[in-house]
Amino acid sequence: MSPILVRPVREQLEHDRIIRLLHAKFRRRHEAVMNPGNEQNAGVGTGTSALYPDLLLMSQERGHKLQVVVEIETGESVNHLEALAQWAHFARTRAAFHLYVPAGMVDVARRLSEDNQIYVSEIWSYHIVGDQPRFTLVHRNREAPPPLPKPAPKPAAAKPAAPKPEAEKPPRAVKKPAARSASRPKSRPKAKTKSVVKKQKR
Numbered sequence: 001m002s003p004i005l006v007r008p009v010r011e012q013l014e015h016d017r018i019i020r021l022l023h024a025k026f027r028r029r030h031e032a033v034m035n036p037g038n039e040q041n042a043g044v045g046t047g048t049s050a051l052y053p054d055l056l057l058m059s060q061e062r063g064h065k066l067q068v069v070v071e072i073e074t075g076e077s078v079n080h081l082e083a084l085a086q087w088a089h090f091a092r093t094r095a096a097f098h099l100y101v102p103a104g105m106v107d108v109a110r111r112l113s114e115d116n117q118i119y120v121s122e123i124w125s126y127h128i129v130g131d132q133p134r135f136t137l138v139h140r141n142r143e144a145p146p147p148l149p150k151p152a153p154k155p156a157a158a159k160p161a162a163p164k165p166e167a168e169k170p171p172r173a174v175k176k177p178a179a180r181s182a183s184r185p186k187s188r189p190k191a192k193t194k195s196v197v198k199k200q201k202r
Contacts, residue, residue: 011074012037018072018100018126018133019054030057031064044069044093051089066095068121078105083112087120096121103127106138 007015016036023034033042035052043052044066055070069090073082078101090097101109103125113120123139 007074007076011076014128015054015072015074021133022055022070022072022100026055026057026068026070029060030067031060032057044090051086053086053090057095066093068096068098069093070098070100072100073102073105073109075102075105078102078108078112080112080116083116083118087113087118088116091119098122098124100124100126100135103136110139 019034019036023032026032033056035041035043035054035056040052042056043050044056045051053069054072055068056066057068057070058064058066071086071090087097087099097120099109099113099120099122101123106123106125109120109123112118113123119141120139121141122137125136125138126133128134
């Protein structure tokens, strides 16, 4: 059941009857889980953002990979708000998204999906003949679905910078005493004092 819409009782009963009919049809080839009324048996997403489409079709092989998400709308629920709140999210899953709408709302559903760039794999119409609904495939999207947005990479934790190794100081050069040059002139004799000079003159 849509979280943003309260259907009239009669419309809700018809909606849930169609869910059960499709569930019986699909479970021959799939592992099928339905969410009629307020039931939340299986959903897409996690936590508070989880949504519960009307039908989930999974592979019968080991692993039970989700293959198709089915949403069934009534005349009241084919609107812009519903398209953004649910269709857009179902279209971003890795499974095909199949939309079932009343025969008179097919053009509205197409326009809503195109205007809001919602990728719908198949659109089916249904109408009631006597007491039995009849389903008709009215649109199949043959284009490849857009790639899912890649999650932003988490910033890597900064590693503590390793201490820089101290540069080894070059050993001090030992200063050797300069060798005396052989050609170094001999020291001059000291000049005689005045008193000595005077005595010689006498």
